[in-house]
Amino acid sequence: xxxxxALLLFxxxxxxxxxxxxxxxxxxxxxxxxxxxxxxxxxRKWADKYGITIQVKRFDYAPSLDAFVAKNIDACAMxxxxxxxxxxxxxxxxxxxxxxxxxxxxxxxxxxxxVQLKDLAGKKMLLVQKTVSxxxxxxxxTINGMKDQIKKVRAINTSDSDIATAFLADxxxxxxxxxxxxxxxxxxxxxxxxxFDSSKIPGEILDLTVVRTDVLNRPDGAGRKxxxxxAGAWYEMLGQMSNDKVLAAIAEGSQDTLASxxxxxxxxxxxxxxDEAAAFGASGDMKQKMALVRQFCFDHGLLGANTKSVDExxxxxxxxxxxxxxxxxxxxxxxxxxxxxxxxxL
Amino acid sequence: xxxxxxxxHAKPPRAAALTLSWLLFVGGITAYLWVAQAxxxxxxxxxxxxxxxxxAKGMWSAAMQPAEEDEAVSVENATAWQQFSRSxxxxxxxxxxxxxxxxxxxxxxxxxxxxxxxxxxxxGVFFLRFVLFFDKVVALSxxxxxxxxxxxxxxxxxxxxxxxxxxxxxxxxxxxxxxxPPEQVVKAFTLGAGDFTVAYRxxxxxxxxxxxxxxxxxxxxVMLFLFAGEMIASTDGLAYRIALLRRHMGMDIIIPYVLxxxxxxFLVDLTMRLVNRKLHPWFHEA
Numbered sequence: 001x002x003x004x005x006a007l008l009l010f011x012x013x014x015x016x017x018x019x020x021x022x023x024x025x026x027x028x029x030x031x032x033x034x035x036x037x038x039x040x041x042x043x044r045k046w047a048d049k050y051g052i053t054i055q056v057k058r059f060d061y062a063p064s065l066d067a068f069v070a071k072n073i074d075a076c077a078m079x080x081x082x083x084x085x086x087x088x089x090x091x092x093x094x095x096x097x098x099x100x101x102x103x104x105x106x107x108x109x110x111x112x113x114x115v116q117l118k119d120l121a122g123k124k125m126l127l128v129q130k131t132v133s134x135x136x137x138x139x140x141x142t143i144n145g146m147k148d149q150i151k152k153v154r155a156i157n158t159s160d161s162d163i164a165t166a167f168l169a170d171x172x173x174x175x176x177x178x179x180x181x182x183x184x185x186x187x188x189x190x191x192x193x194x195x196f197d198s199s200k201i202p203g204e205i206l207d208l209t210v211v212r213t214d215v216l217n218r219p220d221g222a223g224r225k226x227x228x229x230x231a232g233a234w235y236e237m238l239g240q241m242s243n244d245k246v247l248a249a250i251a252e253g254s255q256d257t258l259a260s261x262x263x264x265x266x267x268x269x270x271x272x273x274x275d276e277a278a279a280f281g282a283s284g285d286m287k288q289k290m291a292l293v294r295q296f297c298f299d300h301g302l303l304g305a306n307t308k309s310v311d312e313x314x315x316x317x318x319x320x321x322x323x324x325x326x327x328x329x330x331x332x333x334x335x336x337x338x339x340x341x342x343x344x345x346l
Numbered sequence: 347x348x349x350x351x352x353x354x355h356a357k358p359p360r361a362a363a364l365t366l367s368w369l370l371f372v373g374g375i376t377a378y379l380w381v382a383q384a385x386x387x388x389x390x391x392x393x394x395x396x397x398x399x400x401x402a403k404g405m406w407s408a409a410m411q412p413a414e415e416d417e418a419v420s421v422e423n424a425t426a427w428q429q430f431s432r433s434x435x436x437x438x439x440x441x442x443x444x445x446x447x448x449x450x451x452x453x454x455x456x457x458x459x460x461x462x463x464x465x466x467x468x469x470g471v472f473f474l475r476f477v478l479f480f481d482k483v484v485a486l487s488x489x490x491x492x493x494x495x496x497x498x499x500x501x502x503x504x505x506x507x508x509x510x511x512x513x514x515x516x517x518x519x520x521x522x523x524x525x526x527p528p529e530q531v532v533k534a535f536t537l538g539a540g541d542f543t544v545a546y547r548x549x550x551x552x553x554x555x556x557x558x559x560x561x562x563x564x565x566x567x568v569m570l571f572l573f574a575g576e577m578i579a580s581t582d583g584l585a586y587r588i589a590l591l592r593r594h595m596g597m598d599i600i601i602p603y604v605l606x607x608x609x610x611x612f613l614v615d616l617t618m619r620l621v622n623r624k625l626h627p628w629f630h631e632a
Contacts, residue, residue, distance in 0.1 A: 062592065069595060070394055085594050091391025126498075126579065130593040151415070156498065157586060158579040162489055166579050169493035301414060302594045304393060305404060 019222035020053040021215070023075040023230065024068060026061040027254040029180065029264035030101040030207040031077040034058075035253025036246065037237045046233040050225035058253075068092070074215045074223075075230065080206040081132055081293050085302035088330035089313050093213035095332040097227045098234055099277045103205040105267030107136050108183045108197035110167075111175040117144055117195050121152035123174035126167050129157040132205050133177040135296050139204070140196035180264045181256070199267065203280070204289045209234070213332060231274070231337035232346040238272045274341035281335040282318045290315055291323060396598035404598035405606075408435045413582075434587070438603075439610070441582040445500065445572055449507035450561070456512040457557055460519025465531075465545050474520070481513035486574055503575035510571040511564050518560040522553040555629040558622045562615055569611060 025034040037043045038056035047054040059067060061078075065086045068076040077100070078086070087094040115123065117140060127133040134155075141150045153175075158166050160178065164185045167176040175195070176186060186192055198205050209230065216223040240246045244258065251261035271277035280286060297303050298310035307313060314324025318335045340346050358366065382395040396404070410426075413434035430436055462469040463477075485506055492509075496502040526549050534548045576585035584607055591600050622629070 066595075089391075090393040090595050091389045129590055154581065155415070156579055156581050157590060158498070159577060159589075162493075162578050165490040166493050166498050169490060170498045172497060172499075304594065305407065305596070305598065306400070 018051060018053055019218075019220070019226075020055065021075065021222075021226045022055045022057055022073040023077075023209070024057045024059050024064040024073040025077040026059050026064050028061075028077070028207065029106065029261065029268045030270065032250050032253045032256075032261070033234075033237050033241070034077065036250045037233050039249070039253075042237055043229070043233045046229040046236070049232070050229045052222055052225050052229060054226065054229060068210075068212070071212065074226065075209060075211040077207065077209050079132055080208060080290065081135060081297065083208055083210050084290075084294055084313060084315070084331055085297045087210070087212070088315075089297075089303040089307065091330070093330050093332070094210045095213045095216050095334050096208040096210045096281075097216075097334055097337045098209035098231060099271060099281050099333075099335075099338070100207045100209060100234075101268050101270040102203045102207065103132070103179070103198040103267070104202055104269040105197045105199040106183070106264065107132055107177070107179045107205060108187075109137060109140055109175060109177045109195045110183065110186055110192050111195050112171070112192050113174065114193070115174045115195075117141065118146060118149075120175060121149045122154065124154045124156060124170075124172055125175040125177065126156050126158040126163055126173050127177035128160050128163070129155060130300060130302060133179070134300070135205070135293065136196070136198060136201070137177050138296060139201050139292070143200070180267065181260060184260070184263060197267075202269065203285060204292060206286075206289075216334075227337050228340065228346050231341045235274050235341045238270065241270070241272065274338045278335040278338040278342055281333050281338065286333070287317055287321070287323065294323065393595040393597055396601065400598040401602050404596070405435075405602040408599055408602070409433050413437055413587075415581075435606070438582055438584045438587050439606075441586075442572065442576070442584045443610075445503055445507075445575075445583070446568065448500075448504050449511070449568055449572070452504065452508045453512060453515055453561065456508075456515040457519045460516040461523050461545060461550055461553075463516070463520045464523025464526075465549060466541075470520075473516070477513050477516050477520075481517060485510035485571065489578065498579045503572065503580070506575045507568055507571040511567050514564060514567070515557075515560065519553070519557055522556050522560075523549055526552065555622050555626040558618055562618050565611055565615060569607070 023034065025031045034056055035058065043054055043056065057073065064073075064076055065078060065082055067073045068078070069087050069090050069092055071092065075097075080096075083094055083096060109117075111120075125137075127137065137153075138150060141147055156173070158176075160182070163176060163178050164182040167173055167186055168189060178186070183194075183197075187194065211223070211227055211230075216227055218224075241250070247261060247265075248258040251258050254261075256264075271280065294303075294310055294313070294315065297313075298307070303310070303313050311324035312328050313331070314322050314326065314329045315331045315333070316322045316329045317333050322329060337346075378395070379398070382392075382397055385392045385395050386397060410429050410433055412432050416432075416434075416437070459469075459473060459477075463473050464470065488509070489506075492502050492506060496505050530548060531544055534544045539548065572583075573585035573588075576583040577589045580586040580589075584603060588600050588603055591597075591603075
């Protein structure tokens with residue numbers, strides 16, 4: 001009897017010795033590779049190397065953020081803006097371990113009937129409010145010296161799943177701010193022109209893979225192994241993305257065609273090489289861009305009603321410098337894993 | 347207490363009835379507070395389960411401060427009521443209530459169609475098959491068509507509700523009309539009533555309390571469709587705010603908002619029940 005129990009305990013502990021982690025992703029050109037990484041067994045190979053199990057779950061974007069904040073998943077693909085205003089601002093310390101890409105035209109402001117940015121005051125504009133779409137619009141108006149007109153535009157909060165049909169069907173709406181593939185779908189129609197897109201603010205809309213800091217710092221070290229396995233698999237995956245067969249398989253992950261996926265990649269600045277990504281993460285440029293993003297988040301109340309100052313949700317950069325109060329660091333950019341990938345140490 | 351105190355013949359004493367009727371409320375609130383407290387102990391900045399104090403504060407600012415997208419007005423020497431009338435909560439409630447009221451008004455023709463279908467055979471054969479089929483169509487899936495037909499403004503939201511709820515009301519009115527004993531109709535004719543007198547003063551009059559009950563039961567569907575409409579494309583309204591606050595986990599306002607909606611809906615339901623009782627004192631069901 002006792003031996004039986006011991007055996008059971010042993011079996012149980014052996015099972016428990018293999019820590020399990022979950023990474024969540026949603027459909028976006030820069031994140032869809034997760035689908036293929038999982039399907040092709042690439043991720044399993046790397047997980048086995050580090051003696052862990054990694055599960056991949058596909059979500060809609062907003063629920064993936066909710067799941068990450070609720071600590072149901074350990075890692076998640078999200079933009080720099082949401083990493084700051086969802087987990088970090090909700091007291092869930094978050095570390096960005098992979099800088100996958102930045103939007104280089106994926107997000108755009110489109111208008112019909114020859115309407116220009118300066119004509120938008122008083123006109124109807126569809127967008128998903130409080131997201132990078134609003135950030136893009138804010139930046140477009142600021143860069144063109146029309147900051148005072150931002151509030152005069154009649155913004156209509158429109159769900160992203162309906163925004164393309166809503167804009168095309170309602171000719172009373174003058175402009176729309178959205179992202180690909182909806183942008184491509186809308187731009188195909190006659191009489192629609194692009195007024196501004198994210199290629200004019202390169203590096204401000206970043207697509208990251210983030211891990212909860214407490215997972216990363218697990219005392220048994222499995223969190224670090226998880227991050228290393230993710231980084232290893234990620235860059236092996238990106239290395240194969242010059243192959244059309246692989247691209248088609250990736251596109252399949254979002255029920256997309258190869259042609260459409262390739263078109264989206266044109267306006268996505270992928271960091272295919274880990275050293276490029278790490279160099280971008282270490283640059284002072286990124287700090288300046290994050291300063292714009294965090295100020296936007298604060299101005300729009302996205303850091304929470306109780307957050308009295310933009311410095312209360314602080315960001316730490318790879319060189320150790322901190323934006324905000326040093327005792328309130330909630331978002332960390334860690335380029336260590338990308339560097340290890342670059343040096344082939346994974 | 348007799349061993350049969352849980353059985354059919356039981357008569358719960360007043361005190362027990364009162365206690366038991368509140369027990370699930372207390373249980374639900376306690377469970378929430380327990381989870382919220384545990385989560386806050388783990389993470390003092392948790393936004394998923396706000397504490398009661400946080401929700402009270404959130405709701406207070408919602409009820410006293412204008413919405414973020416509106417111009418802030420000077421708050422000096424404004425009375426509490428003036429502040430409330432410019433607040434985010436009031437703005438959202440008014441927008442939602444307006445859409446709600448319009449859709450209820452537009453449901454009245456549905457009752458009349460049902461009545462005519464039940465009484466006039468030509469109306470019946472004309473509508474019945476189509477309405478039976480249309481009732482099964484999931485209105486939400488027709489959104490793109492609705493956008494083309496009604497734009498994306500108020501009209502589309504109201505039509506979404508009407509298309510979603512009207513068939514149910516039509517079919518229910520139809521069934522209730524058919525439930526009126528034909529002898530009564532014959533009797534009314536022998537007493538010299540005309541067709542429309544029979545329809546409106548004999549049949550409609552006696553099915554009206556049941557129709558009001560049927561609308562009461564459908565209030566929740568009305569609200570669901572209204573919320574769906576506001577979440578899809580909107581500039582104001584209670585569901586618009588909830589959709590917006592969800593983007594940054596503003597649960598400290600979302601939870602009070604949801605309770606506020608429940609309270610309002612409960613009050614509408616109560617009013618309809620009281621009106622029904624006042625109008626039809628002879629009606630003793632439900």
